[in-house]
Amino acid sequence: xxxxxxxxxxxxxxxxxxxxxxxxxxxxxxxxxxxxxxxxxxxxxxxxxxxxxxxxxxxxxxxxxxxxxxxxxxxxxxxxxxxxxxxxxxxxxxxxxxxxxxxxxxxxxxxxxxxxxxxxxxxxxxxxxxxxxxxxxxxxxxxxxxxxxxxxxxxxxxxxxxxxxxxxxxxxxxxxxxxxxxxxxxxxxxxxxxxxxxxxxxxxxxxxxxxxxxxxxxxxxxxxxxxxxxxxxxxxxxxxxxxxxxxxxxxxxxxxxxxxxxxxx
Amino acid sequence: xxxxxxxxxxxxxxxxxxxxxxxxxxxxxxxxxxxxxxxxxxxxxxxxxxxxxxxxxxxxxxxxxxxxxxxxxxxxxxxxxxxxxxxxxxxxxxxxxxxxxxxxxxxxxxxxxxxxxxxxxxxxxxxxxxxxxxxxxxxxxxxxxxxxxxxxxxxxxxxxxxxxxxxxxxxxxxxxxxxxxxxxxxxxxxxxxxxxxxxxxxxxxxxxxxxxxxxxxxxxxxxxxxxxxxxxxxxxxxxxxxxxxxxxxxxxxxxxxxxxxxxxxxxxxxxxxxxxxxxxxxxxxxxxxxxxxxxxxxxxxxxxxxxxxxxx
Ligand SMILES: Cc1cc2nc3c(=O)[nH]c(=O)nc-3n(C[C@H](O)[C@H](O)[C@H](O)COP(=O)(O)OP(=O)(O)OC[C@H]3O[C@@H](n4cnc5c(N)ncnc54)[C@H](O)[C@@H]3O)c2cc1C
Ligand SMILES: Cc1cc2nc3c(=O)[nH]c(=O)nc-3n(C[C@H](O)[C@H](O)[C@H](O)COP(=O)(O)O)c2cc1C
Ligand code: FES
Numbered sequence: 347x348x349x350x351x352x353x354x355x356x357x358x359x360x361x362x363x364x365x366x367x368x369x370x371x372x373x374x375x376x377x378x379x380x381x382x383x384x385x386x387x388x389x390x391x392x393x394x395x396x397x398x399x400x401x402x403x404x405x406x407x408x409x410x411x412x413x414x415x416x417x418x419x420x421x422x423x424x425x426x427x428x429x430x431x432x433x434x435x436x437x438x439x440x441x442x443x444x445x446x447x448x449x450x451x452x453x454x455x456x457x458x459x460x461x462x463x464x465x466x467x468x469x470x471x472x473x474x475x476x477x478x479x480x481x482x483x484x485x486x487x488x489x490x491x492x493x494x495x496x497x498x499x500x501x502x503x504x505x506x507x508x509x510x511x512x513x514x515x516x517x518x519x520x521x522x523x524x525x526x527x528x529x530x531x532x533x534x535x536x537x538x539x540x541x542x543x544x545x546x547x548x549x550x551x552x553x554x555x556x557x558x559x560x561x562x563x564x565x566x567x568x569x570x571x572x573x574x575x576x577x578x579x580x581x582x583x584x585x586x587x588x589x590x591x592x593x594x595x596x597x598x599x600x601x602x603x604x605x606x607x608x609x610x611x
Numbered sequence: 612x613x614x615x616x617x618x619x620x621x622x623x624x625x626x627x628x629x630x631x632x633x634x635x636x637x638x639x640x641x642x643x644x645x646x647x648x649x650x651x652x653x654x655x656x657x658x659x660x661x662x663x664x665x666x667x668x669x670x671x672x673x674x675x676x677x678x679x680x681x682x683x684x685x686x687x688x689x690x691x692x693x694x695x696x697x698x699x700x701x702x703x704x705x706x707x708x709x710x711x712x713x714x715x716x717x718x719x720x721x722x723x724x725x726x727x728x729x730x731x732x733x734x735x736x737x738x739x740x741x742x743x744x745x746x747x748x749x750x751x752x753x754x755x756x757x758x759x760x761x762x763x764x765x766x767x768x769x770x771x772x773x774x775x776x777x778x779x780x781x782x783x784x785x786x787x788x789x790x791x792x793x794x795x796x797x798x799x800x801x802x803x804x805x806x807x808x809x810x811x812x813x814x815x816x817x818x819x820x821x822x823x824x825x826x827x828x829x830x831x832x833x834x835x836x837x838x839x840x841x842x843x844x845x846x847x848x849x850x851x852x853x854x855x856x857x858x859x860x861x862x863x864x865x866x867x868x869x870x871x872x873x874x875x876x877x878x879x880x881x882x883x884x885x886x887x888x889x890x891x892x893x894x895x896x897x898x899x900x901x902x903x904x905x906x907x908x909x910x911x912x913x914x915x916x917x918x919x920x921x922x923x
Binding site: 387393436574576577 | 642643644645649650653665673674676677678679680681682684685686687689691694837838866886888889890891892
């Protein structure tokens with residue numbers, strides 16, 4: 347893990363409120379694994395005070411570049427979106443425990459809600475090359491559907507759902523998942539599911555996967571302070587074999603990727 | 612000029628907290644530095660004056676329900692609770708690493724009853740490599756209806772006295788700012804046998820999400836830390852330093868060497884750095900270096916020249 351001053355190489359607005367940031371950081375690019383995150387110090391000074399965590403969206407190991415895909419939701423992300431190319435940015439990373447990819451088994455099913463596509467993309471690029479992969483992407487409207495072209499050109503089969511039907515099927519991403527799991531059951535091919543998005547969506551994905559007895563990994567979010575496992579601020583509730591039957595784990599250290607079965611929603 | 616300056620112009624940062632000798636006055640504060648190992652990848656721990664561990668209780672504690680933290684204006688609220696591995700696992704799994712760090716190890720002790728403090732302190736006394744215990748009397752006292760042990764001078768003195776009876780280790784009483792007369796509490800724990808006092812712990816605070824009509828924290832209220840509390844902390848350190856003979860360790864919102872200097876001018880012999888570790892994990896080392904630079908610039912031979920040098 348490195349604490350480095352990275353440099354902003356590009357920053358572009360993809361759709362209103364969603365930006366792609368490209369940083370120069372050979373150290374992070376080299377070490378990063380899909381599902382891990384970087385902890386960015388938005389600015390010097392005390393407001394905002396704490397760092398902000400973002401999934402690693404994509405890396406280019408040869409060029410030493412790291413990309414983050416983020417949505418403006420508050421003061422920190424707004425300030426980040428205004429940073430000019432060439433500015434230095436303090437990035438701590440790569441942090442956390444990423445996706446576990448097994449070599450065996452059937453296809454891979456990626457499920458993403460909204461900005462949850464961000465870490466999914468790195469997973470595809472890094473590990474899916476040549477393997478059967480399907481991505482299910484959901485958002486409220488067509489503006490929220492990101493990266494589908496890139497995924498398709500990488501050989502991934504993409505299905506899309508929007509709440510208002512402005513792109514792909516009208517409905518939610520879990521409808522797409524249900525259809526895929528049903529089809530998989532008929533063909534007796536058991537996929538592995540990787541999901542990221544809003545908590546409510548993840549809980550439904552986890553329930554579906556449990557019903558179909560399909561393994562599922564979810565990438566969780568929580569507010570963070572240290573990002574290093576020291577403050578215990580990022581706790582999530584997970585099952586435990588000892589009384590009282592649950593414990594807390596750290597999203598920044600044991601996560602952000604957890605086995606869906608372990609999480610208490 | 613000073614004799615130390617002739618020695619390659621390196622100012623002397625070492626200090627004493629009662630019987631404990633520290634190589635420099637900068638410690639990592641309890642609860643913000645885990646058990647030390649979490650920061651190993653980003654810094655050389657041996658450059659620290661010392662590490663204060665997360666609070667240790669008799670049994671393991673799971674801690675409070677999330678969300679446990681929220682950022683507020685120039686600060687943060689936390690309601691971690693006393694989540695920790697418990698004294699047995701601490702001694703077995705965490706001490707071997709801490710002992711090897713090349714810095715002073717101070718263990719923060721918490722309890723819900725007088726007996727719990729005493730038992731944890733007794734068990735830690737048998738463990739080699741611990742330089743001092745910091746008795747966190749800011750936790751709620753279940754027997755006295757949830758009021759912090761540190762909120763009443765008699766109860767605070769009773770806890771320190773009881774722990775004093777079972778250990779030879781130097782004792783630092785960590786004081787809560789959520790009281791009307793912190794100097795009175797400091798004087799009481801001094802009489803009960805504390806070797807030093809450290810302050811301040813977090814201030815009780817609250818944040819509300821008005822859109823959802825709910826508190827931001829799972830624990831409803833939490834402890835405020837960070838730059839927002841520095842003026843309050845400075846005033847309390849200054850008051851306490853005048854009220855007691857034992858050394859005072861100051862903390863609350865220290866982000867850089869300038870902040871550390873202010874606490875030392877107000878009378879702190881050493882400082883602890885908490886929330887700043889989250890913002891820049893190497894804050895403690897930057898502060899050590901900054902103190903060294905300041906002393907060199909001012910032609911001072913020892914950091915002790917600054918302690919309590921405030922002119923009022
Ligand atoms: C491991 C991890 C990976 C993440 N990856 C991405 C990513 O790839 N792209 C992206 O856009 N966002 C990602 N996030 C969320 C991102 O960290 C938050 O959106 C950001 O911190 C908000 O900062 P702000 O100052 O703009 O908003 P604030 O003013 O701090 O908050 C605005 C709103 O965002 C919510 N919020 C604050 N922090 C978080 C958080 N950590 N998680 C969820 N909601 C939060 C607040 O409750 C509030 O409602 C990730 C979070 C985690 C923990
Ligand atoms: C996340 C967090 C956890 C803490 N846990 C403890 C603890 O276990 N025991 C304790 O005595 N103080 C604890 N504290 C208080 C700090 O040690 C320190 O007194 C306080 O945060 C003020 O310093 P700061 O402003 O530099 O953070 C904690 C503080 C934070 C932010
Ligand atoms: S953010 Fe501090 S332990 Fe996870």
